[in-house]
Amino acid sequence: MKDRKEGVQVEYVTSRLIVISCTAETSERKFVETLLSASQQLQEAHNKHTKVWNISQRRHDVSSSLDAIPFGWPSETAPPLEKLCTICKDLDQWMVEHPLNVAVIFCKSGLERCAIVVNAFMRYNAISATDDSVEDRFSMQRFSERFLGPDGPPSYKRYLNYFASLLSGRISVNAEPVFLHNIIIKFFEPVNVFLKIYERLSPVYQSRTITLKETTKFEIDGSLKLRGDIFFKCIVAASS
Numbered sequence: 139m140k141d142r143k144e145g146v147q148v149e150y151v152t153s154r155l156i157v158i159s160c161t162a163e164t165s166e167r168k169f170v171e172t173l174l175s176a177s178q179q180l181q182e183a184h185n186k187h188t189k190v191w192n193i194s195q196r197r198h199d200v201s202s203s204l205d206a207i208p209f210g211w212p213s214e215t216a217p218p219l220e221k222l223c224t225i226c227k228d229l230d231q232w233m234v235e236h237p238l239n240v241a242v243i244f245c246k247s248g249l250e251r252c253a254i255v256v257n258a259f260m261r262y263n264a265i266s267a268t269d270d271s272v273e274d275r276f277s278m279q280r281f282s283e284r285f286l287g288p289d290g291p292p293s294y295k296r297y298l299n300y301f302a303s304l305l306s307g308r309i310s311v312n313a314e315p316v317f318l319h320n321i322i323i324k325f326f327e328p329v330n331v332f333l334k335i336y337e338r339l340s341p342v343y344q345s346r347t348i349t350l351k352e353t354t355k356f357e358i359d360g361s362l363k364l365r366g367d368i369f370f371k372c373i374v375a376a377s378s
Contacts, residue, residue: 145172152274190242216297218367226262257282317361336369
C-alpha cells in the first residue's frame, strides 16, 4: 500500500490475530530498529501469550527478536495446501489453549502473503463458527481483501478456492500419483526457454532449452511421476 510507513508495522486484524510486516522499500537499518520496537510492543501488551509465525524468508534477527517459528515458502509462489492447513491448525490450537493467547503473522514485505494466511484462517475458523466469531471473520475478510483485491496474485486466489473446497468436502486430495508425459505452451513470443517442475516445492525435472513457437510441445522422456502440489516455471534462457 502506498500510504504505509517505512519500517516494521504492527496491525491488529482482530484482538487476537496480529500482522507484523514492512514495505519492500524499508532499509536494513530501519528494519532492524523497528523490529526491536515491534517486539517490545508485543511483549508489553501480551507478555508470554504471544506466538509468532514467520511466513517470509528465515532470518536470525527475526527468530531471536520475535522467537518466530519459520513457516515460509518461496517468493512469488502460492503456499502448498498442506502448509496452509498446518498453519491454520497451529493458529487455532494456540488460541484455544488460553483466552489471552494472541497469534502473530510476520512477513518482511509482501502483505499478500499475510493476506492469504489470514483469509485461509478465516475460512478454517468458519467451520466451528459461533455468533461471537462473526465480527472477527468480517475483520479478517476486510484485511485480506485489501491485499488480495483485483490486483492480487491469481495463484493465491486460486489456492484459497482450493483450500475452501477441501474444507467443505467438495474436493479431496488424491493420494494416487499422476504421470506427466508432455506440456504444451501456446501464444508466446519466439524466445529460448526451459521448464522446471517442482513437487512440493522441491525441483524434480528440468527440460532442455527450446525456442518457443506459436504452439510448443515439451516432450518428457518416458513420463514424470508426480503427487501433491506441483509448480511449473518457464524460464528464459540466458543468451550466450
